[in-house]
Amino acid sequence: MKKAGKDKIGTYPEKLVTARNPKSAVAEAYRAIRTNIEFSLFDKEVKTILFTSATQGEGKSVVSANIAVTMALGGKKTLIIDADLRNPTQHKIFNIGNNLGLTNMLINENLHPDEVIIAASTDNLFILPSGPLPPNPAELLNSQKMRGFIASLTNYSDIILVDAPPINVVTDAAILASYLDGTVLIAASGQVVKEQAAAAREQLNKVKANILGVVLNKTPANGSYSYNYYYGGDNS
Numbered sequence: 246m247k248k249a250g251k252d253k254i255g256t257y258p259e260k261l262v263t264a265r266n267p268k269s270a271v272a273e274a275y276r277a278i279r280t281n282i283e284f285s286l287f288d289k290e291v292k293t294i295l296f297t298s299a300t301q302g303e304g305k306s307v308v309s310a311n312i313a314v315t316m317a318l319g320g321k322k323t324l325i326i327d328a329d330l331r332n333p334t335q336h337k338i339f340n341i342g343n344n345l346g347l348t349n350m351l352i353n354e355n356l357h358p359d360e361v362i363i364a365a366s367t368d369n370l371f372i373l374p375s376g377p378l379p380p381n382p383a384e385l386l387n388s389q390k391m392r393g394f395i396a397s398l399t400n401y402s403d404i405i406l407v408d409a410p411p412i413n414v415v416t417d418a419a420i421l422a423s424y425l426d427g428t429v430l431i432a433a434s435g436q437v438v439k440e441q442a443a444a445a446r447e448q449l450n451k452v453k454a455n456i457l458g459v460v461l462n463k464t465p466a467n468g469s470y471s472y473n474y475y476y477g478g479d480n481s
C-alpha cells in the first residue's frame with residue numbers, strides 16, 4: 246500500500262473542505278448527507294455506491310470525494326474509486342499521482358490492489374485513481390474482470406464510493422449502476438433541467454439501479470457559497 250505524500254490534513258487541496266475544515270458549515274452539510282446515505286443503507290447489503298449525474302460538471306467528483314472523507318472521519322474504512330475513465334479528476338482533488346490506477350489493475354494480471362490503492366493520511370481513507378485513459382472505457386467497466394475486482398475489494402473496505410461520468414452523455418455510469426449496490430444522483434441546481442434529470446432517472450431505472458437518493462448541489466445559500474442537501478430516492 247502506498248501512502249499519499251501530499252495529503253496531510255491541513256494541506257489537503259482546497260476542494261476537500263471536509264478534511265481542511267471539518268468544523269465548517271459545508272462539512273456539517275456533508276455529515277448530514279453521510280447520515281442520510283447511512284439511513285438509506287440501513288438493513289441492506291449496500292457496500293458499493295455509484296455517484297453520477299445527468300450532465301457534465303454537476304459536482305459528482307467533488308461531492309463524492311468529500312463524502313468519502315466524511316465517511317472515513319466517521320470511522321468507516323472507505324475506498325473511493327475513480328471510474329471516470331474519460332475525464333478522471335479524483336487524483337487532482339486528492340493531489341496524488343495517476344500513473345497507476347484502476348485501468349492498470351484491469352489490464353495487468355500481476356498487479357496487486359495494494360500496489361495501486363493509495364492510503365490517504367486520513368485514517369480509514371483509500372483512493373484508487375483511474376490510471377491511464379483506455380481507448381475502450383465502457384468495455385472495461387462492463388468486463389467480468391471489473392465486476393470481480395470490485396467484488397474482491399468489498400472484503401477490503403466497509404464502503405466503496407465510485408465516481409463515474411455523466412449518465413446522459415455516455416453509457417459507462419449505466420453499466421456501473423447495473424452491478425453496483427446503490428446509486429446516488431448529483432443534481433446541480435440551476436444547471437440541470439428537469440427533463441435531463443428525468444432522463445437520468447430513466448436510464449437508471451432501465452438498468453434496475455438501486456437509487457439511494459439525490460444530492461442537490463450548488464444551491465445558492467449564504468450569498469456566494471453553496472451547500473449540498475440530500476433526500477431519499479424512491480425509484481419512481
Ligand SMILES: Nc1ncnc2c1ncn2[C@@H]1O[C@H](COP(=O)(O)OP(=O)(O)OP(=O)(O)O)[C@@H](O)[C@H]1O
Nearest residue numbers: 300301302303304305306307308332411462463471
Ligand atoms: N457545491 C459547489 N459549490 C461550488 N462549486 C462547486 C460545487 N460543487 C462542485 N463545484 C465545482 O464545479 C466544478 C465541477 O465539479 P466536479 O468536477 O466535481 O463535477 P463532475 O460532475 O465530476 O464533472 P464531470 O462531469 O466533468 O466529471 C468544479 O470546478 C467544482 O469545484
Ligand SMILES: [Mg+2]
Nearest residue numbers: 305306329334
Ligand atoms: Mg467528475
